[in-house]
Amino acid sequence: MAASTTSIRVSTHAGVETINITPAIREALKEASIRDGLLLVSVRHTTCGLILNEDDPGLRTDFARLAEHLLDPLRSSGPFEHDQIDNNARAHLTAGLMGASVQVPFVAGAPSLGSWQNILLIEMDGPRTRQVDLTLVGG
Ligand code: ZN
Numbered sequence: 634m635a636a637s638t639t640s641i642r643v644s645t646h647a648g649v650e651t652i653n654i655t656p657a658i659r660e661a662l663k664e665a666s667i668r669d670g671l672l673l674v675s676v677r678h679t680t681c682g683l684i685l686n687e688d689d690p691g692l693r694t695d696f697a698r699l700a701e702h703l704l705d706p707l708r709s710s711g712p713f714e715h716d717q718i719d720n721n722a723r724a725h726l727t728a729g730l731m732g733a734s735v736q737v738p739f740v741a742g743a744p745s746l747g748s749w750q751n752i753l754l755i756e757m758d759g760p761r762t763r764q765v766d767l768t769l770v771g772g
Pocket of ligand 1: 715719720721722725
């Protein structure tokens with residue numbers, strides 16, 4: 634069994650935004666020496682998340698809206714403590730709920746996704762440049 638890691642950079646353009654990173658991942662993995670196994674996609678950030686879902690323009694907006702407003706009810710019980718430091722508690726908390734990684738099988742040099750599945754990065758504290766690590770384990 635072998636393992637390899639590469640990464641891609643993703644530029645985000647808004648405070649809250651959904652970006653389909655599947656095409657960039659497919660491109661980055663074309664030359665990987667590992668052809669079959671498990672792909673771990675992960676971010677080294679605390680204010681963006683990764684999910685597997687459909688890449689529909691309406692859903693991209695809906696996920697951004699979810700990320701922006703999911704925690705609105707919590708604000709009624711008082712301000713977030715972390716907002717006293719850098720005013721982005723909502724981004725940290727929502728990223729914690731979404732998670733910082735997704736795993737998918739990797740077959741014949743490409744991620745094995747369902748017809749409607751894509752790997753989406755949810756930016757919650759942009760605009761920023763995000764590093765997405767691609768770790769392959771297999772043969
Ligand atoms: Zn912060």
